[in-house]
Amino acid sequence: MLLGPSLLVSAILFVIGVAGVLLRRNAIVIYMCVELMLNAVNLSFVALSQVHGLSGQVFVFFVMTVAAAEAAVGLAIILAIFRHHKSVDLRNINLLRG
Amino acid sequence: MTEQVFWFFAAVAVASAVLMVFMRNPIASAFWLIGTMLSLAAIYFILQAQFIGVIQVLVYAGAVMVLFLFVIMLLNLGRESPDLRRLPGLLGAVLLIGVLASQVGPLAGYSRERLALEYTRSTSLANPDVVFDSTLGAAQATRERGVPGDIAKPLFEQYLVPFELTSMLLLSAIVGAVVLAKRRI
Amino acid sequence: MHLPLDVLALALPSQAEVTAAAPEGLKLSVALIIGLPLLGFLLNGALSLWRPAAKTAVSLIGSGVLLAAFAVAVLRFRDLSVLWGASPETAPVVSLWSWLPVGDLKVDFAFQVDQLSMVMLLVVTGVGSLIHLFSVGYMRDDDGYARYFSYLNLFVAFMLVLVLGSSFPMMFIGWEGVGLCSYLLIGFWFTEKANADAGKKAFIVNRIGDFGFLIAMFLIWGAFGSLNFHEVFPRAAEVLPAGGPLVTAITLFLFLGCTGKSAQIPLYTWLPDAMAGPTPVSALIHAATMVTAGVYLVARANLLFALAPVSQTVVAGVGALTALFAATIGLRQYDIKKVLAYSTVSQLGYMFLGVGTGAITAGIFHLVTHAFFKALLFLGSGSVIYAMHHAYHATHSHEDAQDMRNMGGLFRYMPVTAVLMILATLAIAGIPPFAGFFSKDEILAFAFGRGEHQPIFRLFWAMGATAALLTAFYMARLIAMTFFGPNRTGEEEQKHLHEAPLTMTGPLLLLGILSVAGGWLNLPEFAQSLGKPELLHHWLEPVLTAGVRASESLGTLASLPQGRTEETLIGVAVALAVIGLVFGFVVTLRAPTVRAHDAPAEVGFWKVLYHKYYVDELYDWAIVQPLVAFSRVVLWQSVDQGTIDGAGVNGAARFSAALGWLGSRLQSGQLTTYVTLFLVGVLYVLGMVSWR
Numbered sequence: 001m002l003l004g005p006s007l008l009v010s011a012i013l014f015v016i017g018v019a020g021v022l023l024r025r026n027a028i029v030i031y032m033c034v035e036l037m038l039n040a041v042n043l044s045f046v047a048l049s050q051v052h053g054l055s056g057q058v059f060v061f062f063v064m065t066v067a068a069a070e071a072a073v074g075l076a077i078i079l080a081i082f083r084h085h086k087s088v089d090l091r092n093i094n095l096l097r098g
Numbered sequence: 099m100t101e102q103v104f105w106f107f108a109a110v111a112v113a114s115a116v117l118m119v120f121m122r123n124p125i126a127s128a129f130w131l132i133g134t135m136l137s138l139a140a141i142y143f144i145l146q147a148q149f150i151g152v153i154q155v156l157v158y159a160g161a162v163m164v165l166f167l168f169v170i171m172l173l174n175l176g177r178e179s180p181d182l183r184r185l186p187g188l189l190g191a192v193l194l195i196g197v198l199a200s201q202v203g204p205l206a207g208y209s210r211e212r213l214a215l216e217y218t219r220s221t222s223l224a225n226p227d228v229v230f231d232s233t234l235g236a237a238q239a240t241r242e243r244g245v246p247g248d249i250a251k252p253l254f255e256q257y258l259v260p261f262e263l264t265s266m267l268l269l270s271a272i273v274g275a276v277v278l279a280k281r282r283i
Numbered sequence: 284m285h286l287p288l289d290v291l292a293l294a295l296p297s298q299a300e301v302t303a304a305a306p307e308g309l310k311l312s313v314a315l316i317i318g319l320p321l322l323g324f325l326l327n328g329a330l331s332l333w334r335p336a337a338k339t340a341v342s343l344i345g346s347g348v349l350l351a352a353f354a355v356a357v358l359r360f361r362d363l364s365v366l367w368g369a370s371p372e373t374a375p376v377v378s379l380w381s382w383l384p385v386g387d388l389k390v391d392f393a394f395q396v397d398q399l400s401m402v403m404l405l406v407v408t409g410v411g412s413l414i415h416l417f418s419v420g421y422m423r424d425d426d427g428y429a430r431y432f433s434y435l436n437l438f439v440a441f442m443l444v445l446v447l448g449s450s451f452p453m454m455f456i457g458w459e460g461v462g463l464c465s466y467l468l469i470g471f472w473f474t475e476k477a478n479a480d481a482g483k484k485a486f487i488v489n490r491i492g493d494f495g496f497l498i499a500m501f502l503i504w505g506a507f508g509s510l511n512f513h514e515v516f517p518r519a520a521e522v523l524p525a526g527g528p529l530v531t532a533i534t535l536f537l538f539l540g541c542t543g544k545s546a547q548i549p550l551y552t553w554l555p556d557a558m559a560g561p562t563p564v565s566a567l568i569h570a571a572t573m574v575t576a577g578v579y580l581v582a583r584a585n586l587l588f589a590l591a592p593v594s595q596t597v598v599a600g601v602g603a604l605t606a607l608f609a610a611t612i613g614l615r616q617y618d619i620k621k622v623l624a625y626s627t628v629s630q631l632g633y634m635f636l637g638v639g640t641g642a643i644t645a646g647i648f649h650l651v652t653h654a655f656f657k658a659l660l661f662l663g664s665g666s667v668i669y670a671m672h673h674a675y676h677a678t679h680s681h682e683d684a685q686d687m688r689n690m691g692g693l694f695r696y697m698p699v700t701a702v703l704m705i706l707a708t709l710a711i712a713g714i715p716p717f718a719g720f721f722s723k724d725e726i727l728a729f730a731f732g733r734g735e736h737q738p739i740f741r742l743f744w745a746m747g748a749t750a751a752l753l754t755a756f757y758m759a760r761l762i763a764m765t766f767f768g769p770n771r772t773g774e775e776e777q778k779h780l781h782e783a784p785l786t787m788t789g790p791l792l793l794l795g796i797l798s799v800a801g802g803w804l805n806l807p808e809f810a811q812s813l814g815k816p817e818l819l820h821h822w823l824e825p826v827l828t829a830g831v832r833a834s835e836s837l838g839t840l841a842s843l844p845q846g847r848t849e850e851t852l853i854g855v856a857v858a859l860a861v862i863g864l865v866f867g868f869v870v871t872l873r874a875p876t877v878r879a880h881d882a883p884a885e886v887g888f889w890k891v892l893y894h895k896y897y898v899d900e901l902y903d904w905a906i907v908q909p910l911v912a913f914s915r916v917v918l919w920q921s922v923d924q925g926t927i928d929g930a931g932v933n934g935a936a937r938f939s940a941a942l943g944w945l946g947s948r949l950q951s952g953q954l955t956t957y958v959t960l961f962l963v964g965v966l967y968v969l970g971m972v973s974w975r
Contacts, residue, residue, distance in 0.1 A: 001214070006145065008206035009143045012135070013115050015199045020119040021708030021958055024189040028124055028170060030954075032131050035162065036115055039138055042154075044205075046147045051210055058252050060150050063139035064126045064157050071162045076278035082113060082173050083281075097162045128478045187955075196961055 001050035013040035027078050031071075036062040038067050104144050111137035123177050124170050128163060148245045161249040302541055312359045313394045316352045316404070323348035323436035331429030338428050343953035345432030346415040349439060353408035360401055376449050376513060390510055395449035399826045402647060402819070403446035403579055410654050411439050411661065413790035415663050418563040418849045420786030421669060431471060431561065442572050446579060450511040451500050458544065461573045462489045462938075468568065469560040481559040488553040492543015499536035516586050516829060525590045525959055527929045534587050534594035537580060538601075539808065543633070545577030545631050547605045552899055554628055558620040562665035565620060570627050570661050571654035578581065578631070578650050581638040582826075589830040591622070595860035596739060597638050599730065602635025603743040603750075608755035608896075614760070615880065615892035618685050619664045622761050623664045626711070627657060629750055631939035636747055640740065641834050641841035642729035643827050644805065644820040649722035651819075652801045656719060663704040666783040667765060670697060682773075684820045686763065686879040692770035696780040699788050701766045703795040708762050710798045712755035713860040718801030723751065724856050725807065731852055733841045735781065748859055755863025763871035771878045807843075820870040 015038060020033030042060045049056025082088050118130035135158050137249050142151035243251070253261055326344050328339055378393035396404075415435065440459060443825045463486070470482025500510060506522055506529060507515050523530040541547065546554040546569075557569050563828050568574070581588060581598060588595050613625035628655050637646030669695070671684035682689050696702045710717035711722060727747050734741035770777060781787065803963025805819035834840040844852065877883070885893045896902075949960070 001103070001184065002145065003210055004099075004206050004208050004225065005104065005108065005207055006141070009111065009141070010205075011111055011199075011202040014202060015120055015195060016112070016237070018198055018962065019191070019195050022962070023188070024954065025955075026124055026175070027954075028166065028173075028175070029119075029127050032120065032127055032166060036131060036134065036156060039135060042150075043138060043141065043156055044141055046145050046150055047148065051213055052144060054248055054252050056227075057147050057150050058257055060147075061153065061249065061253065062257075062260060064245070065152060066267065066281045068100050068157060068162050069268050072271050072275040075165060075194055076275040077230065079169065079173070079279045088173065088175065090954050091241075093954070097950060097952030191959070194959065194966065197966050198962070198969075201966060201973060204973070 003047055010040045010044040025090050027090055031074055107140040108139045124175050132163050133193050136227060148250050238250050309375055312355050312528040313377045315355050316960040317440055319348040319352045320436045320440040324433050328431035329431050331433055335429050341432050342419045343428045345436055349412045349415050352587050353412050356404050356408050376758050387508055390450050390452050393449040394447040396862055398823050400446050406651055406654050407442050407572050411567060413793055414563050414567045417787050417790040420784050421563055421665055424935050434467045445576055450624055450727050452510055456810055462486060464572055465568050468564040469557045478559040481556040485553040485557050488550050489543045492540045493549055495539025499533050502533045523590055526592060530587060531593050533589040534591045537584060538598055541577030545574045546628050547601050551628050555621055555624040558624050562661055566661035569963045570657035575650045578634045578638060578646055581646055584791045586641050586828040589833040592837055599639030599743050602632040606632030606750040607746045610750045612892055612895050613757040615889050617687050619687050620685055623660055636730060636743060637726035638642055640729045640733050644823050645725040645729055648805045652718035655797040655801050656707040656795055658709040659798055661802055662791055663700050666700040666787055669783055670780050671778055674779040677779040678775045683879055687764040688879040688882055689771055690765045691768045694766040697782045699782055703791050705762055706795050707798050708758045711758055712864055713751055713856060716802060716873060718798050721802035725854060728843055728852050729841045732844045734873050747917045752859040752863045757859045757868035759867025760871045763868045764876055768872050776878055815867050
């Protein structure tokens, strides 16, 4: 029940997250959009766990854990970059330019 | 009744997400994301994943987003300047998003029956109750051990090793975050 | 009186002796004949690089190899003449190795020694030896002595390949090779730009002729499927319809090659310039041997020419016209070698008139006698120039040692040379019983005879006769201006004028004897009292029978007029010669000649003659300049620089750079770019999955 609609919502949220990543310039906002994408996927897992069994929810558990760890490390990196460039505007961060 | 509630919270989640993307102030974006997450928690409840719903509020909205807010405030980021992207890039991004939407959109058409069909790769109708395990759904399991107990069983039995590994992961994340954010190592 | 040639007949070995000796010994002989000069080239070449001062060694090697080759040729001559007596149609072919086995074409590095080759062989090695001996004295003081002899030997080697080759490509090797050596030797003193230019001119003009030769070879290959003489000529009558366009085309293209190599109109302009080389070179290459290669070619391919009467007319016509044309130019040249050069062009015209009429024997006969007296004339002038050089060198004067206006009265100082040159002049003018009379008279007679069927040949006869008159005139003028009259060289120089050393006068003497006695090679019928008639004709008969048959069937057979007509013709010829000589002598000596230094400019028609009808200037304006401009503007700037450099080389580089630039755009360092690309990849995968 509610499988189709949940998957639809999940898809919409995922697309919005991708749009944010492509369109925004602020590093932190982009990171938040990534979190949004992860959430959309979580919704998808939960919806399908109704059909397939509890493994879906366990997986959500793990996703959240990893997302938390990743958020911590990622934000620390952004902090370090900010100290160097004095801004988190992605347009100016292109040291890897080849 | 359940469906209307579901759609309500779904609409809120989507609206919050859109607003999050288009807000210029990062703090505002963070708040709208929190809104999305809370709506999603509600949806989890509707989907009979109560434990996950609670965890969502506690960990995601409560810890991760707070961390975001801390960092935003620490960096003292103000409003951004307006322009999003130049036109050709914008068009390209929109195009790609459109393609992605078209790819992911068909997911909406799924139902239990259809899933059963695809799962067994059969051409005629399949009975989903037969295809999928009888312990389907959280509803049945909850009667036995309560909601947390449901999750705990597979977590500590089948997925014990990944569980322990995530603790290692969290440890390394802590160390990494501390090292990276230090002013002088 | 019967001359020693009968003695030769006695000296021929018996039948048995020869059949046993045939091809085994022949292979060795051919290898020796060609290999010895080649060896001389290599040895002298080595000496020129490492021991240029070893002049004695060079002289011995250079002349030695040639005398040895001549000796081998003479020995072979005795053997082969009997062999041919037995079966005249077969010419032994000596194949050294397989050279071009390409598809259906099989050309071996092979030589054939038949009667025609033998005649040429004896002339080349014989006269060549004499000229080598002369060079020993003439070039003694030159620094490039060793280099000179190495080139000269190489030339002889190539010329022998030319006359002994058994197929068209083999002949072509020799053809090109002598062209190369001609270039090397004309520009021998290459430090003077004019000499180098003359060498270049010779080579390039020759190339135009070679193009004709090549086209002819392609056509022959197309028609016959082979290029070997012994496969082409026997089948020629069947394969090529007589008088048809194919055989005419083949022969005309062959003749184009001849005009280049043998300096006929329109490709003769290189020969006068070639006088920039040392005089013995002019004697050997541009009088006796290389320039006669064209005549040899027509003689060798006489069957093809017999099948194409149109080509024969063209050949004869061009020959006659060249003879007349060059003779007129010779009337007003002052450089002694230039006069002789134009005389050579003119005499070559006679030879072509002969072979074009179908009188192959007459043409070859004139080739042989011309080799004798022209070589003598050139070497004699070499003696004169040698003396003049020494005189001017001693007084540090800068006058032109070759200008006849600076000579005069040299008889007193160089009597031997003078007498010999007078003999040669009598020969070339056609005074009986000297060599030139018999050969030239025979050619003119045949031309007149063919005029019965084709009236145009009467015109050719008239041109030839006029040319004979002019020849006598300008040769007498040369003798008069050089050896008689008051001496214009100068008081001081006169003390240093003397006769040439024996190494130089010796060969002159031998050539003198040949110029006098050469006529006995082919005495006409009516002169039977003097010796065995038509020796050369009988000798060459086997080579000519097929051509004669073809001409007979076409009704173009040249025949000697008999009886009254014959006597009249001879009378006319001799009369013209005498008149020319007398007038030339008297007219030249009557008007006082001025020294070159003080000579006034030419005027009117004399000016045109002096400037050789401005043909060189015409060629330069019409052909050379447009070619140079075309090469510069189109080929160099447009094609080479623009297209190949610009689009090809630089374009490829720029294309790679552009591709690289495109690639580097991917590495923008911007996170957004990378994410976008990432997304594209994901979409692709999704597409693949959902499409399935």
